Amino acid sequence: MSAPHGKAASPFKQPKAVWAVAFACVISFMGIGLVDPILPALAESLHASPSQVSLLFSSYLIVTAVAMLIVGWVSSHLGAKRTLVLGLAIIVVFAALAGTTDSISGIVGFRAGWGLGNALFIATSLAVIVASASGGFGGAIILYETALGLGIAVGPLLGGELGAISWRGPFFGVAVLMAIALAATLAFVPDLPKPKRPTSPLAPLKALRHRGLLTMGIMALLYNWGFFTMLGYAPYPMELSAHQLGLVFTGWGLLVAAFSVFFAPRLQARYGTAPVLYANLLCLGIVMAVIAVGVDTPVVVIVAVIVSGAFIGINNTLTTQAVMLVSPVERPVASSAYGFLRFIGGGLAPFVAGKLADATDLSVPFYLGAATFVLAIPILASGHRLLRQAEQHTGEGEPVTLTLTPVGAPAATDRPPLIVAVGAHDKAAAIVDAAAQLALDTGSPLEIVHVQQTAVVEEQAVDTETTDQARAAVTAHLDRLTTRGIPATGQILTSVGDHAAAGRALAQHAADIHAGTVAVGRSPRGPLAQFADGSFTTALTHAAACSVVLIDPDSTPRPLTAATLAKLRSSAT
Structure with a gap:
């Protein structure tokens, strides 16, 4: 928190180990929006329906969710660096395989393997960056946030550019970039000590017995249901090319990154965690309802998706803080339990949305997504007392x-x-x-x-x-x-x-x-x-x-x- 007077240290003056993992973080975070620009192209090239293509999200996220239950156990036995390297290697292999297949079922299967690598990576990347940083953790956190923002914003742009050449481009692009990150991690990241006490693989499930953590996890499940319904199905009514879709989701990603890093902490400081989340979830529900009503008007869908980035950025940051505030268990265990529930919501949403869209029309999945955002409000309210007790207040109510x-x-x-x-x-x-x-x-x-x-x-x-x-x-x-x-x-x-x-x-x-x-x-x-x-x-x-x-x-x-x-x-x- 404090240090000597003189020239302030730059957050970007970090060891090579930090830069290696930060680069890998950029590529990993690209995966959030990388495939959005190529969804229509995949459906057309592989003669698949939107509901079949949506399984790319479902397989990836459901495997990530289940893997979150064991990543703490794996990391406590292998160590942070080996877990990170294993995750990167799995992503390289399965991203490349996804680019070589000629069937939608093959891509869905390889995306599942990609999800396993993603779980291993995200569970250890922030900890490795903080442990490898020089001159305090503050600069490393800023660098991590920068990598996150770049990945979220650049992912759709790169996906659009490569997808305009071929739908295989984004998959091969990730494989090559992650291979570079893997080599840099092996070369520059030192071995980090293992935890003194191994984590039980059952610890995350046992942690969900705590009411506060379970409440926040269910709220996150509902939020991610709406979020990934939008990511999985919004590209279709926009009626844009891969390049144009990349630009739209780049605008969305820029708002996600900016509001997550710069605005969420200030809103929390002014109004409190729970009130901001109530208002934010309501706004997301309204935006989703606008998409449902205007599903036949591409401009309405485009504007609503971009605007949603602001609310998603706020929600991502404050939901995690709320989980950490009310959780009586260790941070890694709480993160794994919370990650399991939120990724389950994200994985089931595209699958259900596809079934609804096939049986009715494209607006129905968005109406359901709007309902899940709104339903998350009373779920969060049921744990309001726990969250309020976890937060102390100054005389001014901050x-x-x-x-x-x-x-x-x-x-x-x-x-x-x-x-x-x-x-x-x-x-x-x-x-x-x-x-x-x-x-x-x-x-x-x-x-x-x-x-x-x-x-x-x-x-x-x-x-x-x-x-x-x-x-x-x-x-x-x-x-x-x-x-x-x-x-x-x-x-x-x-x-x-x-x-x-x-x-x-x-x-x-x-x-x-x-x-x-x-x-x-x-x-x-x-x-x-x-x-x-x-x-x-x-x-x-x-x-x-x-x-x-x-x-x-x-x-x-x-x-x-x-x-x-x-x-x-x-x-x-």
Whole structure:
């Protein structure tokens, strides 16, 4: 969260390992919209009906869903890198095979194998990037988000360009690009340690016994039902060429990426997770109903699909955060259980939509998709209390995600403490030492708050450090101060969401314990990263009811003026 003063580190200055996995992420995320531009061409070239072609989505997503139940077990035994490599290799093989077949059933079958590789890849890619990053995880998260945005936006464009040459082009294109990513991963990504405790293959299913996780999972199933109905069937009434369809879904992908990264966190901060999701699902239902009503007017369908990208981007990010907030189980287990349900919804939707379209007309699947979006609202509402309890609120009603774990003995004083907030970086000790001196000068007890953040990107979440690592960091600070005769206590603040959410969480904690001052270091993340996921210090300063002091451990400290010292002392009484 904090770092030395000076030139901010660029999020793009990362080791080759991070770049290798980021490149693979771009290609993987392309798969979301890659085949959309070629759906009509596939139906025509292979003499297949739209319902038969829709099985490309069903086989891919259903296999992905089932595989999500075991990827944690596989990763805990093979290690993150081997799991990642295995997933990439499977994608290369089955994407190439899909391009060589001459039947729609062959493509459907090979897409199923592709889904297995996709599950192995998405379950480990974010964790590998964070573990391989240099200079903190913030830059790696921005790079991952950039890869996601590029993949979602460029996938339909590449699919349209290659599909205009041949429907086989997108499949061969993915195989070649993923082969390059596989070679780079083998060459540059180091072996990563396996978890100390293997994950049980039954853990995700057992986790669904928790009401909060099950509720959010069912809501995600309904949402993905509507989402993949649109992806699977919207290209047909548009009556466009592969190249034109690629441009339409590129516009859609740009909105998905932009609203996921930039707008979802700000809407959440302003209104809260549940209210934004209620409104967003309703808007998606309306957009889907517009497609159903205007299914015979291509312009209406085109505009509605592009507009839906904004709501899909918001929903993808906030749904994952909601899952992580209410889940009482480990992040990987929660992600696997949640992924199983949401991919099941996405896989069944195109199949059912095809049957409905064949039996009635093309508008009926879209009406059903609109209904699933709206039905997700009361499902989410049934877990509203759990989600609200998981979110703490400031006096202004802003939601923050706050969990505090004490480390060491509590402070034996009634005086308001001075809080110093640090993260996992190489300047943390210097910042704590400078804050300790400030606490001595003002006669305040010192509380060290180590911020342990869960990064949420699109539909994935990963802890940036383990609880044991965070506890060890706090203990090291306390032991070092004890040898100098400086009493202090420690806390681990676990935050789900962006950096700004963590800043608001700390402000809430400071208000709860009536802290007189909060000390933080300077951010190393630069303006791009701070714009994308918010500024910790800015959010803290705006939300805090006490003084906020910025510490620069690399500069020579200047003596506090008498007026400043008096002000800080008065806030500590």
